[in-house]
Amino acid sequence: MNRKLVLVLVCAVMLPRAAAAQSLTDLSLEDLMQIDAGQVFGASERLQPSIEAPASVSFITAQEIQRYGYRTLADILRSVRGMYVTNDRNFSYIGARGFGKPGDYNSRILLLINGHRVNDNLFGQAEIGAEFGLDPATFERVEVIRGPASSLYGDSAFFAVVNVITRSGESLNGTAATVEAGTLGTGLFRASTGRRLSNGADYMFSTTFEHSDGVKKLYFPAFDSPETNHGIAERLDGEGVKQFYGRATFKGLAVTTMYGTRERDIPTASLQTMFNEQVWHEQATDRHGLVDALYTRSFRDTRLTLRGSYDRFTFSGTYPMAVEPDGTPTLVGDATGTGARWSASSGVTQPLPGRQTLRAGVEFIDNLAQNQRGGFIGNPIPPLFDIKTSSTQQALYLQDEMKVTRWLILNGGLRFDRYEQFDRVTPRAAFIVMPSSAQSFKYLFGNAFRAPNGWELNDFYFGDRVHQLRPESIDTHEVVWERYFNDRLRTATSAYWYRADRLITPTLDDSTFLGATFVNQGEVRAKGFETEAQLRLGGESRALVSYAIQSAVDQQTGEELPNSPRHVVKGRISVPGPTARSFVSFEAQYLSARGTVPRFDADGNFAAGRVKGAAIANVTVVQPLGHTWELTGTVRNLFGTIYADPVSDQHVQESVEQNGRTARIGVTWKFSQAE
Amino acid sequence: MRRPLGIVPLAIASLTLALFGSAAFAQDVTEPALKAAFIYNFARFTTWPADVPAGDSFTICVLNDSAVADALRKAVIGKSLTERPIAVTVVAAAAPKRTCRVLYMAGLQASQVATVVADLREVPVLTISSIDGFASAGGMTQFFFEHGQLRFRIDLETAKRAGLQISSRLLIMARPQ
Numbered sequence: 077m078n079r080k081l082v083l084v085l086v087c088a089v090m091l092p093r094a095a096a097a098q099s100l101t102d103l104s105l106e107d108l109m110q111i112d113a114g115q116v117f118g119a120s121e122r123l124q125p126s127i128e129a130p131a132s133v134s135f136i137t138a139q140e141i142q143r144y145g146y147r148t149l150a151d152i153l154r155s156v157r158g159m160y161v162t163n164d165r166n167f168s169y170i171g172a173r174g175f176g177k178p179g180d181y182n183s184r185i186l187l188l189i190n191g192h193r194v195n196d197n198l199f200g201q202a203e204i205g206a207e208f209g210l211d212p213a214t215f216e217r218v219e220v221i222r223g224p225a226s227s228l229y230g231d232s233a234f235f236a237v238v239n240v241i242t243r244s245g246e247s248l249n250g251t252a253a254t255v256e257a258g259t260l261g262t263g264l265f266r267a268s269t270g271r272r273l274s275n276g277a278d279y280m281f282s283t284t285f286e287h288s289d290g291v292k293k294l295y296f297p298a299f300d301s302p303e304t305n306h307g308i309a310e311r312l313d314g315e316g317v318k319q320f321y322g323r324a325t326f327k328g329l330a331v332t333t334m335y336g337t338r339e340r341d342i343p344t345a346s347l348q349t350m351f352n353e354q355v356w357h358e359q360a361t362d363r364h365g366l367v368d369a370l371y372t373r374s375f376r377d378t379r380l381t382l383r384g385s386y387d388r389f390t391f392s393g394t395y396p397m398a399v400e401p402d403g404t405p406t407l408v409g410d411a412t413g414t415g416a417r418w419s420a421s422s423g424v425t426q427p428l429p430g431r432q433t434l435r436a437g438v439e440f441i442d443n444l445a446q447n448q449r450g451g452f453i454g455n456p457i458p459p460l461f462d463i464k465t466s467s468t469q470q471a472l473y474l475q476d477e478m479k480v481t482r483w484l485i486l487n488g489g490l491r492f493d494r495y496e497q498f499d500r501v502t503p504r505a506a507f508i509v510m511p512s513s514a515q516s517f518k519y520l521f522g523n524a525f526r527a528p529n530g531w532e533l534n535d536f537y538f539g540d541r542v543h544q545l546r547p548e549s550i551d552t553h554e555v556v557w558e559r560y561f562n563d564r565l566r567t568a569t570s571a572y573w574y575r576a577d578r579l580i581t582p583t584l585d586d587s588t589f590l591g592a593t594f595v596n597q598g599e600v601r602a603k604g605f606e607t608e609a610q611l612r613l614g615g616e617s618r619a620l621v622s623y624a625i626q627s628a629v630d631q632q633t634g635e636e637l638p639n640s641p642r643h644v645v646k647g648r649i650s651v652p653g654p655t656a657r658s659f660v661s662f663e664a665q666y667l668s669a670r671g672t673v674p675r676f677d678a679d680g681n682f683a684a685g686r687v688k689g690a691a692i693a694n695v696t697v698v699q700p701l702g703h704t705w706e707l708t709g710t711v712r713n714l715f716g717t718i719y720a721d722p723v724s725d726q727h728v729q730e731s732v733e734q735n736g737r738t739a740r741i742g743v744t745w746k747f748s749q750a751e
Numbered sequence: 752m753r754r755p756l757g758i759v760p761l762a763i764a765s766l767t768l769a770l771f772g773s774a775a776f777a778q779d780v781t782e783p784a785l786k787a788a789f790i791y792n793f794a795r796f797t798t799w800p801a802d803v804p805a806g807d808s809f810t811i812c813v814l815n816d817s818a819v820a821d822a823l824r825k826a827v828i829g830k831s832l833t834e835r836p837i838a839v840t841v842v843a844a845a846a847p848k849r850t851c852r853v854l855y856m857a858g859l860q861a862s863q864v865a866t867v868v869a870d871l872r873e874v875p876v877l878t879i880s881s882i883d884g885f886a887s888a889g890g891m892t893q894f895f896f897e898h899g900q901l902r903f904r905i906d907l908e909t910a911k912r913a914g915l916q917i918s919s920r921l922l923i924m925a926r927p928q
Contacts, residue, residue: 099826100780100784100785100787100788100826101787101788101791101792101826101827101830103788105789105792105796105920105921105924106924108785108788108789108792108901109900109901109902109924110900111780111785111900111901112899112900113780113781113782113785113896113899113900113901114781114782114899115782115896115899123896125781125782127781135899137898137899138898216898217898217899241898244898247898274927276927374883374884376860376861376862376884377860377861377883379883427860431858482817482818512818512821513781513782513783513784513818513821513822514781514784560780560781560784
């Protein structure tokens, strides 16, 4: 304990001292243009300084993505204060503010691309692994906006909003090709081109192919018996990814397109499938397509946006339950899902007298398809179920910011959502005191909802009762203190109280096909405290340390939620390497022990286990060779920590071990266009 | 038991290295502080006509943005331009602004901007703002944000008409109109 105290003191003494040197006016314009002034878009659907925004916000920039070697959105979110990501060797799941229920498919986090919703309309899932469909090399910036934001965005904006802002041609300014190779049979190829033309038009295209064999032999103690290969799953951890991204902007019009597929073998024999089945792998394929057109126009003080988008998500999975020794599929499940939607929205931002800024909008969503089909391969009988639904949603929202005095900002928002089964009204309020432009105290009240998703509404699996499901909701109170010291050190501290009610919770029901159904009955109270310090130093060195302590308790059982670490500690630093434009970046993350999902053990007791706390470190080196070549190298889990993540009760194992040390190296050739 | 905070000493050690291993300027700043640094640079790279009365100080005026005014005051302490100390003055919309060398304005409606700018037409005052459509209203230098970074456009014609000479060092950094 003493040692910790000493470290904190050293930190407290050192940081302000480091910040006492050169001033901004001594920097060149070139340097000034590289500085990030913390502008956030997604907190209010308009650009504003994050210190004034009605939320506690973190950013990750393209530079950081490159320097820390982040390969997925999951890697990026892992680096953010208080957030954690768990992986079951199929999907990655976000944990935020103590909520990280294994297997909930991230339906309580809203994921946006350039402000457009990309949670699918089937599972409400925010896909953050390679299944997201976009390569992080095409990200300009990621905004992580903590707290509920349904008053602006409606469904899913429950714990946080993650807004991915994609790269423009100007940012790439040329043509680049990258080849990477790594341990676990990993290979990647990426080609990108983009530029801004003299007439102001801008385009960028990028495509990525990636393959990984995964861990050759994975040992799962839960399957350790002679019939199941002594618990060893062989060559069943592979993943293949294809991604395409395109963006073009001209005058007020921006068109973004993407298409991404990910195929993955699932080695865990989840969903009661056969362990180590070598002919019919348990396998999942996710595909995302998006065309999004946004038109922005200003008339004097008024800014108008019009948006039209088409999203398509498909999912297919193979689940071996019985296979003859010669490979004939006796019972191999085959599930597919198709979600497609058109959406149209319009918004207006209007300054009003009394230093007010009003944002109002309307949104229409036509869920063309929310289809799920389940059957068996090679079986002539009709599918078990073939649910084809479609629906429409409408919403209206209004948000006003009032700068009452120089030091006081009031912010209020209200959104009305109309679904076919129910209506929702969601408010938000913020009271922001700014003693100076470098310091703010915020009180934030938030409310959010999550509508039941297609999985929960699958009446073949869960019976007709699911049609009575209503949205779950959350009320939150948060106080935030943000401060810039001498323009070099930024600190943010936040304390919060969350109350989530009517959570959609599985319960036993013998009358249904799966013996279970969903009801609105879960209730969780969470509270926590988070703090971070960010230093941007000379020679482009940057450092960030953060700490979060949290507690989320299920009110029915009085127990802590599964997969909810008490402590989350992170640190990262990026320093210049030996030559110009080279960098060495190091990060370390610690999660304390987490409970697993309770299940019946061998003695018939319903009990939860625990996975122990673990610290992971990663290091990345970026080394340019001349002006056209660049080498990168990343080692993840540098010290080979052995640790496991809790997984959902669709698994026999209560936790799944994560990768040990892995490494990858890459070379990029880049040709920059002359001005 | 495993020591959970084993990573912290490592992080601190690398932090210490970074602090003392490199020149210390920082990059995470507030918007007013960043704008102040840009405004100072704009002034550095602009030449005023020789017949502008010299006065005792080089005056930067700020209209309707006390945060930027405060940041500017801090930024220009001990600095001078045209061999005169820099003074930062907060001005009201109706006040005369012809003694300003630089005028930064914020939070005005389009009609107010038009009035202020029309009054300074062909007067050697470098006008700067982040208000949308500032250049088309007759302003010279327009701030805007892109990917969290500050960018600017310069209307060279308007500046020339006012007798201001803008250095090519500034112009190459400006976004085309």
